[in-house]
Amino acid sequence: xxxxxxxxxxxxxxxxxxxxxxxxxxxxxxxxxxxxxxxxxxxxxxxxxxxxxxxxxxxxxxxxxxxxxxxxxxxxxxxxxxxxxxxxxxxxxxxxxxxxxxxxxxxxxxxxxxxxxxxxxxxxxxxxxxxxxxxxxxxxxxxxxxxxxxxxxxxxxxxxxxxxxxxxxxxxxxxxxxxxxxxxxxxxxxxxxxxxxxxxxxxxxxxxxxxxxxxxxxxxxxxxxxxxxxxxxxxxxxxxxxxxxxxxxxxxxxxxxxxxxxxxxxxxxxxxxxxxxxxxxxxxxxxxxxxxxxxxxxxxxxxxxxxxxxxxxxxxxxxxxxxxxxxxxxxxxxxxxxxxxxxxxxxxxxxxxxxxxxxxxxxxxxxxxxxxxxxxxxxxxxxxxxxxxxxxxxxxxxxxxxxxxxxxxxxxxx
Amino acid sequence: xxxxxxxxxxxxxxxxxxxxxxxxxxxxxxxxxxxxxxxxxxxxxxxxxxxxxxxxxxxxxxxxxxxxxxxxxxxxxxxxxxxxxxxxxxxxxxxxxxxxxxxxxxxxxxxxxxxxxxxxxxxxxxxxxxxxxxxxx
Numbered sequence: 244x245x246x247x248x249x250x251x252x253x254x255x256x257x258x259x260x261x262x263x264x265x266x267x268x269x270x271x272x273x274x275x276x277x278x279x280x281x282x283x284x285x286x287x288x289x290x291x292x293x294x295x296x297x298x299x300x301x302x303x304x305x306x307x308x309x310x311x312x313x314x315x316x317x318x319x320x321x322x323x324x325x326x327x328x329x330x331x332x333x334x335x336x337x338x339x340x341x342x343x344x345x346x347x348x349x350x351x352x353x354x355x356x357x358x359x360x361x362x363x364x365x366x367x368x369x370x371x372x373x374x375x376x377x378x379x380x381x382x383x384x385x386x387x388x389x390x391x392x393x394x395x396x397x398x399x400x401x402x403x404x405x406x407x408x409x410x411x412x413x414x415x416x417x418x419x420x421x422x423x424x425x426x427x428x429x430x431x432x433x434x435x436x437x438x439x440x441x442x443x444x445x446x447x448x449x450x451x452x453x454x455x456x457x458x459x460x461x462x463x464x465x466x467x468x469x470x471x472x473x474x475x476x477x478x479x480x481x482x483x484x485x486x487x488x489x490x491x492x493x494x495x496x497x498x499x500x501x502x503x504x505x506x507x508x509x510x511x512x513x514x515x516x517x518x519x520x521x522x523x524x525x526x527x528x529x530x531x532x533x534x535x536x537x538x539x540x541x542x543x544x545x546x547x548x549x550x551x552x553x554x555x556x557x558x559x560x561x562x563x564x565x566x567x568x569x570x571x572x573x574x575x576x577x578x579x580x581x582x583x584x585x586x587x588x589x590x591x592x593x594x595x596x597x598x599x600x601x602x603x604x605x606x607x608x609x610x611x612x613x614x615x616x617x618x619x620x621x622x623x624x625x626x627x628x629x630x631x632x633x634x635x636x637x638x639x640x641x642x643x644x645x646x647x648x649x650x651x652x653x654x655x656x657x
Numbered sequence: 658x659x660x661x662x663x664x665x666x667x668x669x670x671x672x673x674x675x676x677x678x679x680x681x682x683x684x685x686x687x688x689x690x691x692x693x694x695x696x697x698x699x700x701x702x703x704x705x706x707x708x709x710x711x712x713x714x715x716x717x718x719x720x721x722x723x724x725x726x727x728x729x730x731x732x733x734x735x736x737x738x739x740x741x742x743x744x745x746x747x748x749x750x751x752x753x754x755x756x757x758x759x760x761x762x763x764x765x766x767x768x769x770x771x772x773x774x775x776x777x778x779x780x781x782x783x784x785x786x787x788x789x790x791x792x793x794x
Contacts, residue, residue: 375690507694508676508701580685585793586722588686593658 244614245607246271248496249371249578253622254612265578267367268421269496269521270530283417283531284424286436288443291326294409294435298394300387302333303474304415304526307542308444308534313451321450329394333412334473336389336564338557341472341485343383343566348486348516353378356491356506356514359482361385363422364521365499366573370427373503374575382573383566386476387412387419388432392564393556395433409435413443415477415529418521428570440531468554471547477526478543480518488515495523580621595620603633604655610634658682662716664707666733672708675716676701679727682720688793696725696791699771702764703787707731711784724773727789735781743769743777 244252244259251265252272259272259280273281291297299322306315319330348357360366360381369376391410398408414420414437423432475481483492491514493502499519505511522528527543528536581588581595598620599605605616611632613619622628630636639646639655646655660682662675676697683693700716707714711733719726736742742749745766769775774790 372684375694504677504680505673507680507697508673509698510673510701575690577684577687577690579687581687583687585686585688589658589720589722592682592686596658 244272244609244612246275247614248368248500250614250618252614253618253627254609264576265371267364267371268418269364269368270417271496273417274530283439284420285414285439285442286411288325288438288446290436291409291411295407296329296398296403296409297327298329298331298408298410299327299438300331300333300390300394300410300412300434302387302413302415302477302526303469303543303546304477304529304532304539305413305440305443307527307539307546308440308532309448311542313448317451318447321447324450325446327411331390331394332469332473333387333390334469334476335554335556335560336386336393336566337473337476337481338470338554339561339564340383340386340389340566344381344482344516345485345487347381347383347567348488355379356517357381359516359518360573361476361482361518362418362520362525364416364418364496365519366427367418367421368496368499368521369503370573370576371578372500373507374577375507376503377573377575380573382428382570384430384568384570385566386473388430388434389560389564389566391433393560396563411436411438413438413440415440415526415532416522417530427573430568430570440529441533444533468556469550470552470554470557471550472552473554474543474547474550478540479520479525481525483516483518486516486518489513490516490518492518492520494520494525495528496521581625591621591624595624598623598630601657602630604635604639604650606635606650606655608635658720660718660720662718664704664711664714664716664731666708666710666712666714666731669705669708672705673701675704675718679718679720679725682718683725686720692725692791692793695771696727699768699789699791700727702768703727703729703789706764706787707733710734714784722793724793725791727787727791729787729789730784731786732784735783735785736777736779737781739777739779 244254248269248271249265249267251262253260273283306318309318322330351357356379358376358379358381360383366380369380394410395408399405410433412434420437423434423437426432472485479494480492483490493499499521524536524540527539532539581591599617603616603620607615611619611634613622619628619632623630635655660678679700680693680697683696704716707729711731714729714731717728741747743765768789772789773792776788779785
């Protein structure tokens with residue numbers, strides 16, 4: 244409840260309930276839920292068999308979760324046996340984006356910095372908590388979508404009916420599912436389904452443990468080509484390191500929020516490009532990534548050392564696809580906390596702050612079902628809760644001596 | 658609604674507390690993002706002025722459905738020539754400070770640019786009072 248960056252969670256009837264308009268799909272609650280009650284809306288792997296051609300877009304992070312003895316070839320072999328007909332690296336689409344982002348930043352006429360659209364949780368955070376930056380979000384699609392478009396157009400070019408082509412993506416987080424199923428800016432993704440990375444990890448690992456590494460004739464990535472630049476794209480600095488001018492990379496939700504607040508105060512000036520990622524160590528720390536994020540990062544660094552600077556399909560990619568697609572600006576969706584009418588909102592806020600400062604204990608224990616005493620006060624003035632919810636005030640009434648021994652005098656009841 | 662903040666001269670670590678709190682309040686009230694931006698930029702600039710030049714000060718923010726009124730009162734050296742201080746580019750900062758990227762002489766003009774009504778009153782060796790009004794609609 245307390246990890247939610249938009250305070251969208253409440254405990255009601257013994258369950259965590261989500262305020263859907265405030266949720267930004269960051270998955271922080273998923274990460275900490277002690278009973279794993281929060282699930283991710285992914286697609287069943289069986290869905291792939293609806294299609295004749297079953298393409299799996301695999302991010303570099305997926306491979307980097309496995310210990311080195313489980314080679315890329317072995318992982319690919321297992322995935323082919325599961326029924327996929329073609330495996331592609333997601334980050335193939337990254338290379339052409341470097342030039343396009345640089346051009347976009349250079350030509351951008353609005354206020355800078357341009358904010359990367361890579362992390363969907365950040366895009367949603369900005370919509371809800373920082374609506375004034377909504378038009379600074381870069382209107383270019385991420386590598387995943389570029390790669391998806393490339394393969395779709397390749398199959399189309401070869402005369403395959405598009406109904407036969409199923410493009411699937413293995414996601415390291417919940418936000419990317421939301422980005423594919425409910426994208427911003429009027430973009431429609433060609434991706435047909437999203438597979439949970441943690442589930443696929445288990446399946447691959449199980450197959451490896453049970454059957455070991457099988458020699459499989461398909462054991463090569465058909466389009467395995469990815470560059471050293473591409474493979475690092477999901478890691479912190481993956482984008483910013485290639486952008487000309489002053490570009491910064493910031494990861495993890497509290498850091499992103501702090502930075503955006505400073506930017507809003509105009510404390511920070513002169514930044515041309517911002518790479519913001521919701522997870523600590525970017526996608527290496529994704530909520531569906533199984534291994535330790537430092538080890539994942541290390542393996543990506545190691546894999547990157549063996550790769551060329553440009554991938555083999557670079558020219559073909561540039562011919563058929565682009566990150567620049569028709570997109571409308573990202574719509575702000577500022578959260579309505581008290582009331583849409585400012586006069587009523589102001590009255591409610593004054594009352595809520597009075598409750599917070601003069602009535603509630605302000606120890607943010609969470610036993611009432613709200614993340615903070617202030618959040619409970621907001622719920623009370625909006626008729627979503629009552630003062631009865633405060634467990635500490637009840638406890639104080641029952642035994643003030645014990646409570647005062649812990650919290651001192653005049654702390655709970657003022 | 659009134660919010661008040663005490664500001665200590667020289668405490669750059671806490672500079673920005675008042676503007677952050679006012680920003681949070683206005684956002685929660687659903688005030689238009691462009692209005693919030695003007696309030697926050699003007700207030701932050703004025704807040705940092707107190708930290709940088711005065712001994713101590715107080716910020717009062719009065720929020721009504723129609724407008725945001727800010728009053729910043731400080732005890733400090735005051736401004737001997739306000740007209741000069743209001744000229745864009747005029748700065749009392751030393752060459753050294755300017756080389757560090759501060760003291761461009763845009764502080765007061767920047768506050769004025771973001772305000773709908775701007776008042777400044779200063780008594781040398783006593784202190785300065787700045788009043789900023791920004792309309793919400």
